[in-house]
Amino acid sequence: MLIFATRPLSFISSCHFPLQQFCNNTITSMDSSKLFSTMAADHSSSREPLKVESNGEAAISLQEWRGWGTTSTVPSMVTQVVEDLNMLEKNVDAQMVFGGNHGKLSGDFKVQEDKKHRAKYQSLGDSEQKLQFFSARQIACRVLGSKGYLCQKCWLCSGDCMCSKLITCPLWNPMRFWLYMHPKDFLRQNNTGKLLWQVFGVQGATLCLYGITEHEDMMWDALKLAGKDKVWCLYPNKNAPTNSVKDSMAGLSFANVENHPEMADGAHSLNFILIDGTWSNSGAMFSRLKDRYKLMWGEEEIPCITLNTGASLMHKLRPQPSWDRTCTAAAAIGLLDELHDLPNFVSYGLDKQVNALEDAVKVLFETLTIRRLRMGRSITRKQRHNRDIF
Known part of the structure; x- marks a missing residue:
């Protein structure tokens, strides 16, 4: 999870509704007898060795x-x-x-x-x-x-599989997300990074597991091919200057890429690294990225972009240290949303990809909420801080 300056994302306003009202509507719309008859079985099977x-x-x-x-x-x-x-x-x-x-x-x-x-x-x-x-x-x-418990695509238990509810949308060809994921977030049911490759495909959003040599070499080989001026990390680096999306991307031109789409996967790609891990793990992950960047290009700091995003819909279910920290999918939505506002990006239809990813987050939120209700678990976000977040 990442922390950025606070500005509500567009998907929050479009998906915002009282949690209690949502839960009541969810239960009403479901077959309540089926819901509660499966509660005990699901509660038991989830803990069966x-x-x-x-x-x-x-x-x-x-x-x-x-x-x-x-x-x-x-x-x-x-x-x-x-x-x-x-x-x-x-x-x-x-x-x-x-x-x-x-x-x-x-x-x-x-x-x-x-x-x-x-x-x-x-x-x-x-x-x-x-x-x-x-x-x-x-x-x-x-x-x-x-094995035999989770759906391989959505990482939810088979009975809660949400794959049929997701709508895919190809990512704009010159862009590529790298999901730099901590092993403890791999196969987590409430992980939102997985939504990126479910929606955009594994070539648009590629998984790179922290500490796995084959994955890290694959990512850095692709970044080397693209060149250091086509690599950014979405991370609020407090020890070095960070640029906004506008500062980093407003001057770029893509005429060459559009005329030669076959080049988009190589030297002309725009590569964005998303750190997918808890806030406590992200520091070590970012340090590892910096070390590899320095080894490859001889520079101390990897270019970082900070976003104007706020709390995501998933805050209602996932405990966070504060409301101004956001999930991986919300960070990707924020980047695409801000890029779409730039004149040199507006014609590439990034708003469609924003909408597709917003819908995927909403589907995950609803699916996890229904599951928790069925299992008799709390759907109230745990409070981990006592101060107001503005």
Whole structure:
């Protein structure tokens, strides 16, 4: 999640309505008997341990891996973690079992695996190896633990799949989003970054997992091809000057790209990096981006853009440290919205992409709200601050 100067986004006014009124209308419009008859079953099944069984061995195929929204091959270290889990299962008298919906190991196997992974982590020689191992283990467990439980496209449990409600809209060809995602946000049901590639496609919005070598190399190879003057990070860097969308983009011309669309995926692309992680994790992620940028181009600071966006619709369900921090999808909406206001962008139909992404956020919000109501969970945002946000 990111923090920006406060200005309500257009999608907030178009989607704004009292939460209680929405909940009442939602329940009324549904078959209430069906809603409450499934509540207990859903509440129970969401916590039932998930046992991984695949002829005695867990595995992640290329088809399955790419089904989760990535374009890469299965990362080598993720494969190694899976092989280590299989080996451990053979060597101890316990089966590999995952509990909950975040791919967390449980039971006796968890106790044994926890000892082994801690020992391996301590044996690794440097911080880079430790990060890669941490990321790979998080991702491997989440993928294995989500088999047969989550829809691969929308990351919601199969009974709540919202894929049929989403409307796709190709992203303007010269643009490309990079979703730089923390492993702990991978396969989270309330993650909004996934909406970008669901709406724009994996070429318009590409997933890059933090600490996964294959993903980070893929992203930086593409950024190198585009050139440093076509790379921006949507992040409010307090230690260096940040530019507004207008300051960064108003002087750009796209006649060449429009005349030669086949060049848009290479040297003429406009690349925007969105940091998709909690606010506490985003600092380390941004530092890693800066280090790689300096290594590639020899400059201390990666160009950053700050947006005039405020709280998103998802604030009503997702606890945030303050109301002026926003979700990943809302940051993308804010960028597209501000670009559309610029004379050199107005003819490219970015308003259509804004509307499509706004609708996707609304669908996710409604789906998660209905799920929480059905499970008897609170739909009130937790208050984590006592001061007023203006």
